[in-house]
Amino acid sequence: MTIPSELKPLGDPLEQAKRAAAYKAVDENISLNYKYVGIGSGSTVVYIVERLSQLPLSKNFIYVPTSFQSKKLILDSGLRLSNVDDINIDSDHVLDITFDGADEVDTSLNCIKGGGACLFQEKLIASLSKNFIIVADYRKKSPSYLGVNWLKGIPIEVVPMAWSKIRNDLLNKFSANKVTLRQGGVNKAGPVVTDNGNFILDVEFGILDVDSFDLLKFNQQIKNLVGVVETGLFISMAKKAYFGHGDGSVSSIS
Ligand code: 5RP
Numbered sequence: 001m002t003i004p005s006e007l008k009p010l011g012d013p014l015e016q017a018k019r020a021a022a023y024k025a026v027d028e029n030i031s032l033n034y035k036y037v038g039i040g041s042g043s044t045v046v047y048i049v050e051r052l053s054q055l056p057l058s059k060n061f062i063y064v065p066t067s068f069q070s071k072k073l074i075l076d077s078g079l080r081l082s083n084v085d086d087i088n089i090d091s092d093h094v095l096d097i098t099f100d101g102a103d104e105v106d107t108s109l110n111c112i113k114g115g116g117a118c119l120f121q122e123k124l125i126a127s128l129s130k131n132f133i134i135v136a137d138y139r140k141k142s143p144s145y146l147g148v149n150w151l152k153g154i155p156i157e158v159v160p161m162a163w164s165k166i167r168n169d170l171l172n173k174f175s176a177n178k179v180t181l182r183q184g185g186v187n188k189a190g191p192v193v194t195d196n197g198n199f200i201l202d203v204e205f206g207i208l209d210v211d212s213f214d215l216l217k218f219n220q221q222i223k224n225l226v227g228v229v230e231t232g233l234f235i236s237m238a239k240k241a242y243f244g245h246g247d248g249s250v251s252s253i254s
Contacts, residue, residue, distance in 0.1 A: 013246030017137035021244030022047030024252075025099055025135045029240075032057050033096075036087065038125040039074055040100025041067040041118035044135050048099040053077045064095060066125045067118035068195050084125060098129040103232070104150035105134055105241045106142045106208075109253060110215060114155030114232030117182070117194045123230050126237050134241035141243045141251075146208040146233075153178065153202035155232035160191075162227025163199045169225050170203050178204040198229055 022044055030037075030052070037052070039045060049070075052058040062082045065071035074081045087094055100122055102111040111134060113119050126132045142148045158166050163181055170176040182192040182200040191199045208215060219233045240254040 014137055016248055017244035017246050018044040018135070019047040019050075019244065020248045020250050021135045021137065021242040022099070023051045024244075024250045025133050025240075025242040026051040026055075029097060029099075029131065029133055030055070030057070031096070032060065034061060036064055036082070036095040037061045038064045038095045038098025038100070038129050039066065039070040040098060040122055040125075041070050042101035042116045044101040044137065045070060045099060046073060048135060049073045049077050049079070053079065064098075064125055066098075066100065066121040067116070069116070069118070084121075084128070089128070093128060093130040095125065095129040097131040097133060098125050099133050099135055100126065102134045102136050102140055102234075102238075102241070103152075104140055104142050104146050104148070105136060105238070105243075105253070106146045106210070107144060107253065108210065108236075109134075109238040109241060110146055110210065110236065111234040111238055111241075112146050112150050112154055112232050113234050114157070114200065115152070117155065117157075117192050117200050119155055119232040120157050120194065120196055120198075120230040123234065123237075126234060131240075132238050134238045136241065136243055138243050138245045141241075141253075145210060147206055151204075153180065153204040155182070156201045156203055156222065157194055157196070157198045157229040157231075158201055159227045159229060160193075160197075160199050163191075163201060166225050166227050167201060170201070170222075174205070174222065176203045176205055180204075196229065
């Protein structure tokens with residue numbers, strides 16, 4: 001695919017890549033039959049909202065955000081906003097589709113997310129979505145497993161008072177190589193505080209070779225630690241992932 005002709009070239013190949021992936025993902029997946037559309041978080045979903053806003057059918061949908069950032073994006077684009085707690089949840093999948101970014105995607109569509117600290121709301125919305133579609137630039141596509149390209153570790157959202165205890169458990173019971181309390185909160189000082197009032201631990205485990213261990217079980221064991229709110233491991237949730245490249249082409253896996 002080439003960048004749609006109505007777009008002005010951005011000059012930056014990375015932005016071109018993000019935009020190309022987002023446009024293709026919207027064009028291939030959006031349907032007039034849909035009602036609820038989830039909007040993920042991060043810099044790539046900006047182009048999802050940009051593309052949706054260009055389509056007349058976008059006025060038919062109700063948009064559900066996954067962060068303060070995506071809530072603002074929806075409002076600033078003049079689209080209809082709802083919140084997940086305002087929707088009548090009467091089935092497993094009340095949202096028709098959600099578009100979201102990722103920090104890394106493996107060849108089986110497992111993802112690391114949470115680079116922007118929005119992982120809890122992102123996972124909640126993804127879990128309620130019939131179709132969970134990833135949009136990313138070429139850097140996010142792992143040639144094999146998670147942990148190959150993304151070296152900052154798996155983000156884990158924790159209740160603030162439990163961070164030190166969870167850090168200790170991850171190092172001693174889960175053999176994590178390194179656990180970092182993410183910094184850069186208010187005025188760039190102190191820990192990052194999520195939209196839910198929690199902290200983020202970035203946990204380095206090395207490469208997650210899913211052929212030799214059970215990622216779902218591993219994730220569940222981490223979640224069982226008291227004080228863990230959610231992890232940035234999105235296992236078997238994505239239906240399709242689009243990767244934009246600097247030349248405007250897009251590859252995908254499904
Ligand atoms: C936020 C996320 C983002 O989707 C992820 O970090 C990718 O962001 P970007 O599109 O800016 O690369 O998980 O918590």
